[in-house]
Amino acid sequence: MPAAADMAVSAPRTVLFDFDGVLIHGDAFYLFMRDRYQHSLLRKFGALLTLPWLLLVTPFSRRRAMRTLVHVGLLGVGERRYKAAAEAFAEHLVRRPRQFCRDGLGALRRHQAAGDRVIVVTGCEQVLVTHILAQLGLGGVEVIASQFRPGLLGMRVKLHNIGRRKPAQLAAFGVREWHVAYSDSLLDIPMLKPAAEVVLVNGTPKLCMKLEKALGRTITRVDWF
Secondary structure (H helix, E strand, O other): OHHHHHHHHHHOOOEEEOOOOEEEOOHHHHHHHHHHOOOOOOHHHHHHHOHHHHHHOOOOHHHHHHHHHHHHHOOOOOOOHHHHHHHHHHHHHHHOOEEEEEHHHHHHHHHHHHHOOEEEEEEEEEHHHHHHHHOOOOOOOOEEEEEEEOOOOEEEEEEEEOOOOOHHHHHHHOOOOOOEEEOHHHHHHHHOOOEEEEEEOOHHHHHHHHHHHHHHHOOOEEEEO
């Protein structure tokens, strides 16, 4: 019977990847919403009507202002139409040259090859990010992401998976320990703290210092393209 130490060494690790800024250059959901506005005069007009509210709320909560624009961009869009639109945009996005981080995708695949459990934990919306990964040949990767719900006026934000919600959602899925975490943002500190190894992707030396100070330990910084 193998010793406990040998079993611990052979046990697969759990590795977390943020998505935006780590596996893709930019913010996938922002690109999706920008595309929807670019191709609809009605949505642009709807956003214009909300301008007084946006000017009022933005100084206090940029997140609330952005959520308003998301709701306007999805006005009248039910669950089926949203899924079709998100999947169509995902298929378009993966064909863009240099849109995705080849080094990040390579690192993810190496973890898979090593037998690690890989989970993408992201603020991007579930349908969109899942289909993007599938189009990249990563359909088997577990995804914990933001979620929408159908409403009377269209799809609405149900859960925005950022900050403290990331470890909370991981716990809800039964994941309470992880060994490596990749991120590009200080917003992920709640997810990074429990990790034995933290990797900051494309962060400046200043950002790296801030993150190390917040975590109270040294981290790894990588430049990925």
